[in-house]
Amino acid sequence: MSKAIIEVRDLTKKYGDVEALRGVSFQIDEGEIFGLLGPNGAGKTTTIEILEGMRTADGGTASVSGFDPQKGSAQFKRSVGAVLQSTSLPDKIRVDEALSLFAQLYGTRADRTGLLSRFGLQEKRHAFYGKLSGGQKQRLAIALALVHEPRVVFLDEPTAGLDPQVRREIYDIIEELRRQKKTVLLTTHYIEEAERLCDRVAIIDHGNVIAMDTPRELKQRSAGTTRIEVSLAKPVEAAELRALEGVADCRTVDGRTVLHSTRPPQTIVALVKHLEAHGNELQSLEIAAPSLEDVFIELTGRRLRE
Amino acid sequence: MRHVWTLTLFRLRLAMRNRAFLVFGIIIPLIFLFLFSAVFASKGGPAVAYVLASVLAMSVMGSFWGLSQQLVIFREQGILRRFRLAPLGPGTMLVSSIISNLILMVPGIAAEIAVAHWMLHMDALGNLLSVFVLSALGAVTFATLGLVVASVANSMMETQVINQLLWLSFLLLSGVAIPLPSLPIWLQKVALYLPATYLVTGLERALIEFVPLNHLGAELASLGGSSVLAFFVCQQIFRWEPEEKMPRQAKLWVAAALVPFLLLGAWETKQGGRLSEARSILHSTFAERPAQRSAPAAPPAQPNQP
Ligand SMILES: Nc1ncnc2c1ncn2[C@@H]1O[C@H](COP(=O)(O)OP(=O)(O)O)[C@@H](O)[C@H]1O
Ligand SMILES: [Mg+2]
Numbered sequence: 303m304s305k306a307i308i309e310v311r312d313l314t315k316k317y318g319d320v321e322a323l324r325g326v327s328f329q330i331d332e333g334e335i336f337g338l339l340g341p342n343g344a345g346k347t348t349t350i351e352i353l354e355g356m357r358t359a360d361g362g363t364a365s366v367s368g369f370d371p372q373k374g375s376a377q378f379k380r381s382v383g384a385v386l387q388s389t390s391l392p393d394k395i396r397v398d399e400a401l402s403l404f405a406q407l408y409g410t411r412a413d414r415t416g417l418l419s420r421f422g423l424q425e426k427r428h429a430f431y432g433k434l435s436g437g438q439k440q441r442l443a444i445a446l447a448l449v450h451e452p453r454v455v456f457l458d459e460p461t462a463g464l465d466p467q468v469r470r471e472i473y474d475i476i477e478e479l480r481r482q483k484k485t486v487l488l489t490t491h492y493i494e495e496a497e498r499l500c501d502r503v504a505i506i507d508h509g510n511v512i513a514m515d516t517p518r519e520l521k522q523r524s525a526g527t528t529r530i531e532v533s534l535a536k537p538v539e540a541a542e543l544r545a546l547e548g549v550a551d552c553r554t555v556d557g558r559t560v561l562h563s564t565r566p567p568q569t570i571v572a573l574v575k576h577l578e579a580h581g582n583e584l585q586s587l588e589i590a591a592p593s594l595e596d597v598f599i600e601l602t603g604r605r606l607r608e
Numbered sequence: 609m610r611h612v613w614t615l616t617l618f619r620l621r622l623a624m625r626n627r628a629f630l631v632f633g634i635i636i637p638l639i640f641l642f643l644f645s646a647v648f649a650s651k652g653g654p655a656v657a658y659v660l661a662s663v664l665a666m667s668v669m670g671s672f673w674g675l676s677q678q679l680v681i682f683r684e685q686g687i688l689r690r691f692r693l694a695p696l697g698p699g700t701m702l703v704s705s706i707i708s709n710l711i712l713m714v715p716g717i718a719a720e721i722a723v724a725h726w727m728l729h730m731d732a733l734g735n736l737l738s739v740f741v742l743s744a745l746g747a748v749t750f751a752t753l754g755l756v757v758a759s760v761a762n763s764m765m766e767t768q769v770i771n772q773l774l775w776l777s778f779l780l781l782s783g784v785a786i787p788l789p790s791l792p793i794w795l796q797k798v799a800l801y802l803p804a805t806y807l808v809t810g811l812e813r814a815l816i817e818f819v820p821l822n823h824l825g826a827e828l829a830s831l832g833g834s835s836v837l838a839f840f841v842c843q844q845i846f847r848w849e850p851e852e853k854m855p856r857q858a859k860l861w862v863a864a865a866l867v868p869f870l871l872l873g874a875w876e877t878k879q880g881g882r883l884s885e886a887r888s889i890l891h892s893t894f895a896e897r898p899a900q901r902s903a904p905a906a907p908p909a910q911p912n913q914p
Contacts, residue, residue: 354693356689356692356693356848356849376695379693379694379695380695383693384693386686386689386690386693388686388689389686389687389689389690390685390686390687390690391687391690392622392682392687394622394625394626395618395621395622399618399621403614403618404694406611406614407611407614407615407691407694407695407696408694408695409610409695446690
């Protein structure tokens, strides 16, 4: 196995009374695409910004390409590139000016034409930042994070708030980073993104890493089960339904009943019979293949997206 | 510090694209110049020089508006934190804004002097070297003061309130809007504690009495000393992040920076020369008329010059 390029041990961080991180640990190998998946407020931005040297941890240690991010040395800053979740540029700076400005600040001569075409910004190269669409701004942000050819790339919710088309463009960019053997740490609250892009995923909730593995291994946890989500006319104790045929797990999430079943057809028939016998009624039913969402529900009893 | 020039050029470029620079840096001061001289110096001569001293001082003091607002906007919009990722420190950010302000000051100052000379018949130009050095040093002083304001204030609202208060006290107490000698004697004494007063009296002496640089020791010391101190303070209390608030310790720095002004003011109070000189300049300039002059004390509505 290759050596870890990012090492995080027992990070803790409090904002006043809010415990944002309660001992986060993980390691990322060189060339890996690693995802931090969790709902809003889980502590993703806090974690990634500690690694970028933008915030200080209260406890624990972090090392990125052998540097302590908190020291913020110029060498460290040159070895990492980042897309921040909340940031902007002045409205009156042009796209190509922004690229050459940051290239100069890093002391490199960026291949501006190359970057512009790679990120589909050639036509916009003389446009003011303030006139760009959300997707164009985000692509520029990624281009700016890469002007100095960093070894490690941090992407904090790179596709949040973008429409599906733009999101796919950003996936392609991340796939290209994989081919270039960059180490990427990305945070997301989109299941699909984590499953599709990441070599490994850490699921984070309330400042704790609650599971960490490859997406495939994580899904193995709910192996062989299918998620059946129903809403019922009258509320039912989850325990009551666990006895039904094929049911591996049952719980109530946000007022809906979520069953995990090893034999969906039998379970559905048994469920309908059970409801009829108790004067209850099925109002809606959804069946989904197992995903990281199920892992999250199993671990926390909550849905990833509120 | 290597990147000071890169950032200075970037700021100059943004300023040139900002209409506020043209309006507040050049047009409004010229309007004041025409207005005041029409009222108080219709015959030309030294009276124009007296008016010009006030207008120059006003342009120079306006620096703190532009710079405080720009820094707060950069911080609140998350622009600063994007720069924080690059290998550069607070000093580079701060120095580049002071230098770009200084450069942007030149055309306005030159235009004011040219207009006074060629259009308003101020035949004797005064000691131009002294005028330029005082203006330049003043621009640095007030720019730096603006940077302190930006870091003391936690929001744009607070910045505007502090700016209004400072602007009013500079205008009313330094001799810009009301000649120093026409203030009650106790207020004149208060004025001796403000760097603005040294700027105005210095410009009057240089323009009307042709005082060379080597006789402007107190002015240069006051402005230079306050630049150095204010720069030290603004570096101590600089914040990259919008969420960060000013640490308590920083307030002590700000308080400490006031001490030298108290000392200089006390010294000048004891000497007594400055106030009597201001009186004699006023009387000799407006010999035939009672010394009465009033000028708009209102601050510019939305000065936004970077
Ligand atoms: N600057 C801050 N000041 C106070 N609380 C914060 C700050 N940043 C984050 N938090 C809180 O810390 C927790 C984790 O936030 P964050 O790291 O932004 O999570 P995520 O990126 O996963 O949404 C949240 O409860 C959030 O409200
Ligand atoms: Mg976040």
